[in-house]
Amino acid sequence: MNEILILSEDVANMVAAGEVVERPFNVVKELMENSADAGATRISVVVENGGVGMVRVTDNGRGILPDDLPAALQRFATSKIKNADDVYNVKTFGFRGEALAAISSVSDFSIRSCRKDYDGAEIRIKHGGTPSGVPAPAIEGTTVEVRSLFANVPARLKFFKSFSAEEREIAKFVRFFSVINPNIAIELSINGKNTYTATAGMDMTARAVQVTREKDLVYGESEYEGMKLSFVTSLATVQRYRKDMIIVGVNGRVVKDPSIVQAVVTAYHRMIPDGKFPACAVSLHVDPDKVDVNVHPAKTTVKLLDARDIFSFVHHNIKNRLDDAGHDQGVQMRT
Numbered sequence: 001m002n003e004i005l006i007l008s009e010d011v012a013n014m015v016a017a018g019e020v021v022e023r024p025f026n027v028v029k030e031l032m033e034n035s036a037d038a039g040a041t042r043i044s045v046v047v048e049n050g051g052v053g054m055v056r057v058t059d060n061g062r063g064i065l066p067d068d069l070p071a072a073l074q075r076f077a078t079s080k081i082k083n084a085d086d087v088y089n090v091k092t093f094g095f096r097g098e099a100l101a102a103i104s105s106v107s108d109f110s111i112r113s114c115r116k117d118y119d120g121a122e123i124r125i126k127h128g129g130t131p132s133g134v135p136a137p138a139i140e141g142t143t144v145e146v147r148s149l150f151a152n153v154p155a156r157l158k159f160f161k162s163f164s165a166e167e168r169e170i171a172k173f174v175r176f177f178s179v180i181n182p183n184i185a186i187e188l189s190i191n192g193k194n195t196y197t198a199t200a201g202m203d204m205t206a207r208a209v210q211v212t213r214e215k216d217l218v219y220g221e222s223e224y225e226g227m228k229l230s231f232v233t234s235l236a237t238v239q240r241y242r243k244d245m246i247i248v249g250v251n252g253r254v255v256k257d258p259s260i261v262q263a264v265v266t267a268y269h270r271m272i273p274d275g276k277f278p279a280c281a282v283s284l285h286v287d288p289d290k291v292d293v294n295v296h297p298a299k300t301t302v303k304l305l306d307a308r309d310i311f312s313f314v315h316h317n318i319k320n321r322l323d324d325a326g327h328d329q330g331v332q333m334r335t
């Protein structure tokens with residue numbers, strides 16, 4: 001007799017889903033990152049009832065081959081890496097091949113996709129049940145629709161009493177993502193209302209102005225030993241009560257990186273009072289082998305190998321840009 005059994009794939013996916021999709025916000029993030037990985041230049045996000053009701057992400061990316069569509073929903077199935085070495089040289093947002101398997105095991109899920117010159121295809125799957133394929137129109141790109149999230153995981157659903165808190169978190173992510181990825185046109189609609197639009201014509205500065213609601217922003221960029229930095233940062237006239245508008249991106253990912261935030265904040269030392277903060281968007285591109293994105297399955301934190309170099313690179317560039325701006329624009333700075 002045996003007591004230890006291997007879980008069925010449905011149950012295994014549902015258990016694993018907890019790590020990838022903790023909240024509706026993670027669904028939006030995973031789907032948008034998939035769209036960006038597919039080379040999309042346009043992403044539209046539709047959210048209803050805190051994302052528990054529905055999240056629908058539509059992109060104009062390269063789409064999935066019809067024969068590949070069932071595999072896209074399998075756990076550890078990915079087109080982005082092939083071997084163990086690749087894990088340490090990830091050029092895409094995704095690589096675990098877990099997101100779609102996880103999301104489709106805890107929602108009423110459909111994915112419709114079409115690659116140029118191929119037929120369209122659609123698969124629906126209800127809370128990890130048996131997938132059913134349906135024909136789909138040949139519209140290039142991909143649409144993923146996620147309804148009734150966590151309906152089969154009541155314990156998790158209980159945590160989402162406030163739809164509006166979840167909607168705020170989603171809106172914040174979409175805004176930040178649009179600043180860090182200015183080459184993608186992005187639209188967000190929540191509960192039938194258009195909440196945010198970043199058009200193709202808006203560059204990083206225009207997007208940062210729109211998202212931070214600050215006008216006194218200057219742009220700068222720099223390259224050093226394979227690191228590329230672009231930033232939009234506020235003049236000393238901007239003195240915010242919180243660090244909530246210091247946006248950090250590493251290789252296109254919106255990340256939480258206290259060290260880079262600190263590099264920004266300290267660049268304003270003696271320029272704005274202690275306890276007040278600038279608005280700033282920092283987008284850093286480094287060699288993929290200098291970032292470890294394996295730290296957390298949801299990938300909101302990454303580990304940077306040359307964290308110290310990066311700190312001074314960011315710090316000095318922002319400080320120099322502010323010094324220049326001070327000379328150009330006569331901003332008063334105490335030294």
Ligand code: ADP
Binds near residue numbers: 038064078093
């Ligand atoms: P990962 O992103 O880690 O590879 P996912 O489960 O998110 O894993 O996606 C599985 C696969 O499905 C991807 O590797 C990709 O080939 C395909 N895919 C998912 N979303 C899209 C999309 N929006 N456009 C094109 N292909 C997609």
Ligand code: MG
Binds near residue numbers: 033034093094095100
């Ligand atoms: Mg993915």
